[in-house]
Amino acid sequence: MPVYSYADAVRESVWVNTPLDNDRDGVPDRVAVDVVRPRETADRGLKIPVILEASPYYSCCGRGNESERKQYDANGVITKQPLFYDNYFVPRGYAFVAADLAGTNRSTGCMDVGGREEVLSAKAVVDWLNGRATATYADGTPAVATTWTNGRTGMIGKSWDGSVANGVAATGVRGLETIVPIAAISSWYDYQRYNGVLRSPDYPEYLHRYVNGRPGTTCAPVVQQLDEGSDDATGNYNDYWAERDYRRDAGRVRASVLIAHGLNDTNVTTGQFAQWWSRLNVPKKVWLAQQGHVDPFDIRRDAWVALLHRWFDRYLQGLRNGIDREPQVTIETAPGTWVSERTWPAAAARKTRVALGDGDGVTGTLGGGSTSGSRTWTDNPDLSEQAAVAAPNSTVPGRVAFLSAPLTREVRVSGTPSVTLRVKVDQPTTELTARLVDYGTATRVNFDGRGEGITTLATESCWGASTALDDACYRDTAEDVVTNDLAVLARGWQDAAHHVSLRFVTPLRPGKWYSVTVPMQATDQRIAAGHVLGLIIQASDDEYSSPQSGGATITLDLRASALTLPLAGALPKPGATAPIVSTAPPAKRTAPPRFQPLLP
Template sequence: MKRRLVLAVVTGIAATVAVSASPASAAGGVPHVKGGETVPVYSYENAVRESVWVQTPLDNDLDGVPDKIAVDIVRPRETAERHLKVPVILEGSPYYSCCGRGNESERKQYDASGTIVKQPLYYDNYFVPRGYAFVAADLAGTGRSTGCMDVGGREEVLGAKAVVDWLNGRARATYADGTPAVATRWTNGRTGMIGKSWDGSVANGVAATGVEGLETIVPISAISSWYDYQRYNGVLRAEDYPEFLHRYVNGRPAEACAETLARLDRDSDDATGDYNAYWAERDFRPDARKVRASVFIAHGLNDTNVTTDQFAQWWGRLGVPKKMWLYQAGHVDPFDLRRAEWVDTLHRWFDRWLQGLRNGIDREPRVSIETAPGAWVSERDWPAAPARTQRITLGNGDGTTGTLGGASGRAVRTWTDAPDLSEAAAVAGPNTAVAGRVAFLSAPLSREVRVSGTPSVTLRVRVDKPTTELTARLVDYGTATRVDYLGRGEGITTLPTESCWGASTAADDACYRDTAASLITSDHAIVTRGWQDAAHRVSLRFRTPLRHDRWYTVTVPMQATDQRIAAGHVLGLILQASDNEYSTPQSTGATIRLDLRGSSLSLPLVGRLPAPGATAPAVSAEPVPSTFAPPRFDPLVP
């Protein structure tokens, strides 16, 4: 059933019907359920606004008392006056005080007495009138919380979990004056977590504890493994990154968290790039089997900040009801891409899993994918069911540019690491020799093919140093209009107009700047990228140095993707050593010899590549000027 969204600023409608004390999931005795969905009947202006501090089981600031999480709550007045119990939408974030949330970087605001008067984003404006409470928690060591931010670790996750426990009567909390705060007086405990970037990452982490009462999560552009966020298969993304993130969001005096900061520096182990106990603590994927909550993922297929393996490897492990949106932009919230459809879908998702309304959303196709700017399709699952992994040989071609498919003979390619070679220069002009890279091209496609899943390239190499970094890029050569995810807005342009999504007060309006897709016409585009430290080829837990007189097989996994390559276009594979844009190269200056006979590209394809010619086709591809600055040293952007 298509529902009509209310886009006007709503001042709130007071309920005139007696409210049952039963949970909203009863659906028959509450005024906010009508026609199988929740509707706005409660006053947002008159809502209860309060703050509590939830006690956690940890004390990582070592002050001798349990750390506390500051929680700001907006809930219908009827939960206090008429004993209505409602479910909760919870966002845990480190950004509420330091940096802001959403496209307009909104922060929490308080009145002179310390009472919350403005929550970032539209979740409270839209959902509180519909019979939900909205709870915004400052992660440990940020905002008004105590403890110390440990960047994806136990303090962060268990602190947010304690909020879910409190909502279900299993943890203690107090008001500012020290009096007990009891959540079970106004909530039925059914909790959903939501958030973009770091906020969505903590939702993944809390779900992986299996905490009871967490009924659903909506991770947007979120991390499922902090190692894979800060390391690319042993390749260092940026030096001192955990410490940088800690300082960026820290809300405590420096001396209070000096020990935590020292542990982040020591245990993250920049020197080796190894996966160790520190990273295992911040890897939620092995605990996917513990997840009880349903999961609704949203992620940009061209997100270069939180890369696509974060959603792909999480999605594939989940055994719960799940749904996913994939889109062509970068690190962008779907609220700023496809606003009406996103709010409608999110509303139905929360109604299903928090209000218990059987609205059919869990029986619809699981996956919605943007296949081209503004063109969306629905599918049953991901990767695409018809996709089959195909092994594609690396042919010798003309001896300079190789072919995808075809005979390699005894051909060898040799190049020396050029750490200053940019991505733009590496992928341009693939028919010419460029120092520091080698190129392979398919024949022009006779019909469209689709890459759906996780490609990789297996390389048989001999290296004159104990290790080298290896970089692979899959490129679509062909002119098309594409989402400009490398531009300043990562695929969107912010407009001067506004639209409103819920009820407002003088301090907290529900109106947000509209956006439009940012498009570019280009003669080529990166389909996916991948990186591998050769010394970590055997295991990410330890290094195995290479001997200069031996051949080794090294597989470079690329990021998951779902892209259609049009008929007439050419698919290219570009190989480099270190990459100075998406990582902090630890260049050894190695010279790499590549044996084409022992090397191949593994592609999850719908369709097939055409048979190659004896030589690669001529391709015109100019370097693309861009305002993009890869997020090497940036935090997870709000």
């Protein structure tokens, strides 16, 4: 219950010492940490748990839908923390701690974008809270946390902030009892590469500069390391990326995990949560919404705050409130419709192989197989997603289309689809792009819109206590919905020369047949009766990636190619030709996906 005074809370700024020195100044790097905690607990000698958000965004860009930044008084002591966590949880007996990641805002060191410095700088804060690291105030006097905290820490954050929570949990650090990663990265390779395909050139260096808080050329050597280690030239997975792959150490995670992710997030794509989730062997829960890169606080505010409150009470306060015995999964199945389920992917989903059929010679079928069919097309770098998925019964240069018959009953795709293509290419490599499409009119969340599925309203609601300098009130939001004729359910990309391994390039020999599997992003969607499921295949995708090769001519052997779906239900048997689907193209995207930074 909110029994402690937020207005009288202790507000202090400290600097935590780390064992690192990647800015090479001969002094251990220090992490700036801003604390808000109930004064009454200190007066009574009570020790309380901590909610920690470690972020690179506190000064450069802000947090939340309203881009709030930290604010300080004339003495450099925190007066305003972004977001509602301190306003809501400090009166309920928690401390809130906001840490500037190394190289950002008031911290020293240099940001290494998901690497050792970033993760260990945040881990040092957990160590300080548990008496294993030292800190000082601005005047150099010691700052000791164990006088007011029991060390039980929960990390939370959206996007980059949630990614570092994943990274710290993967160290197995003691005292970290739970994490809440929201739209978070679990593998930086998969964020900046799509199976060997470059997302955007010089992306690590771009992200470093976006959040860098150090003067001049202090971090030039680190930027050079980012450039060399990320290896744009090959797209290979190497030691640089392995250091930033938290999934490898999922077995070391001790903390419980509450995940939230948008099923239509094209910034931090859904494979990030799905592959992390599947490797965790701890108490866990997941919320999946139909939005894009959006915090659940701005989707379903009442329910999300209530869930967070119960989750932290259970895993930080130790209250046996039953949340650990409730269904693991909460999914938005349609705008405003939420269901709870026992597991994810859906228990009823089965891996289903769907053959690619000849169809009418223009559009193939999903199911039915092929006698001696093939398709040949030439890469069209200018082909947008909008044009690629529209008019599936027409010839569109640069893409091939396959359609199911109209569904006789609803089916559900729950998990990670993929398509295996038997191809012959006239160049040493090509990008291969696959899209799974639901053709049929429905009212859907407008995740392609400017708000990625939400609209910000003029009204406000308050979530916790306020002061004159830090209020708990935020503009309300509503789901942004649209009625349209189709929706892209999942996307996937693969560099054909990485078909053997992501660690090295195996150039294709022109004229030779190869089997290349294109993994798609995880999804959970229901396709209504009467709708048609489509598979669209093209080569390079300049909208979502930065292809390093283009112009290839590709021949696809239908007999040796197939779509693999995690399917609950069954697709109908195809007819002799692909069904006619009359669809208008989707609305033009208003938020370009390729160069989005990690903030909202």
